[in-house]
Amino acid sequence: MELxxxxxxxxxxxxxxxxxxxxxxxAQISKGFISQLENEQSSVQVDTLxxxxxxxxxxxxxxxxxxxxxxxxxGPDDRIxxxxxxxxxxxxxxxxxxxxxxxxxxxxxxxxxxxxVKDPHPGEQFGxxxxxxxxxxLGKKVHKAASKHSIYFVSDRSHQISNKSNSIVKLLWVTTPxxx
Numbered sequence: 146m147e148l149x150x151x152x153x154x155x156x157x158x159x160x161x162x163x164x165x166x167x168x169x170x171x172a173q174i175s176k177g178f179i180s181q182l183e184n185e186q187s188s189v190q191v192d193t194l195x196x197x198x199x200x201x202x203x204x205x206x207x208x209x210x211x212x213x214x215x216x217x218x219x220g221p222d223d224r225i226x227x228x229x230x231x232x233x234x235x236x237x238x239x240x241x242x243x244x245x246x247x248x249x250x251x252x253x254x255x256x257x258x259x260x261x262v263k264d265p266h267p268g269e270q271f272g273x274x275x276x277x278x279x280x281x282x283l284g285k286k287v288h289k290a291a292s293k294h295s296i297y298f299v300s301d302r303s304h305q306i307s308n309k310s311n312s313i314v315k316l317l318w319v320t321t322p323x324x325x
Contacts, residue, residue, distance in 0.1 A: 150194070153208070155183040157201045171200040224251070231260045233313075248323035252306070254279070254314040259307030265300060268322050272296035272306070277314035280307045 158168050158179075165183070169176040174193060181187035182197075189197075191205070198208055224236040227250075234253040242248045252260075254277075262282075272279070278291045284302040289309075298304070300320075308314040 149185060150189065151183045151185040151187075154179075154197060154201070157198075157203060158183075161201055163200075168197065168200055172196045232258055235260075243323040245323065247319050247321040249317065249319045252314075252316045252318050254306070254308035254316070256308055256311050256313070259305060262303055262305045263300070263324065265302055266324060268300045268320065268324070270296070270298055270300055270304065271319040271321075273317040275315040275317060277308065277312050278310045279314045279316055280309045281305070282307070 158165070161168075163171075165179045166176045169179045172179075172193075173196065178187065179197075182189055194208075195205055198205060219239055223240055224238055225240055227235045227237060230252075232252050233255045234251070236251045237243070238249040238251055239245070254260075272281070272290070273295050274290050274292050276292055278289055279296070281288045281290065281296055281298075282303075282305045283298055284304075288296070290296050306316070306318070
């Protein structure tokens, strides 16, 4: 895993609520160098890095000790589109999440679309309706949830998500443990 020193400095600077100019002035270096460093366009000597980190309240050891930590922020470009689900769009929000304890997804269902029926399995399901009204069949009973409503159930019965309405449904869905 490649350590992005510039990005890490930028993150620390923003967390300290400092501008590039303020950081540069306090570390007695140029604003242009801070900009180049944050954009990974320049390397930095250890003594200069130590000066920058001192301003940011971080030691060299602290700066490098979590270099192998797991990633915790994921953007739209990190999403993985899953095909053949029965949905207009089914995106895994965290790459590799099927190996984690929970699996968050963003689901979009056009009118009449439905996901495959899931057989009972160990675990739980959670959904938050972002747009529209979703139908959730749990066993033989159908439950409807409108925008801004949540859904939660234990996966001990067969279940299916569908859009029985005339408008698009957008849904944040979390399965634990992952089932894909």
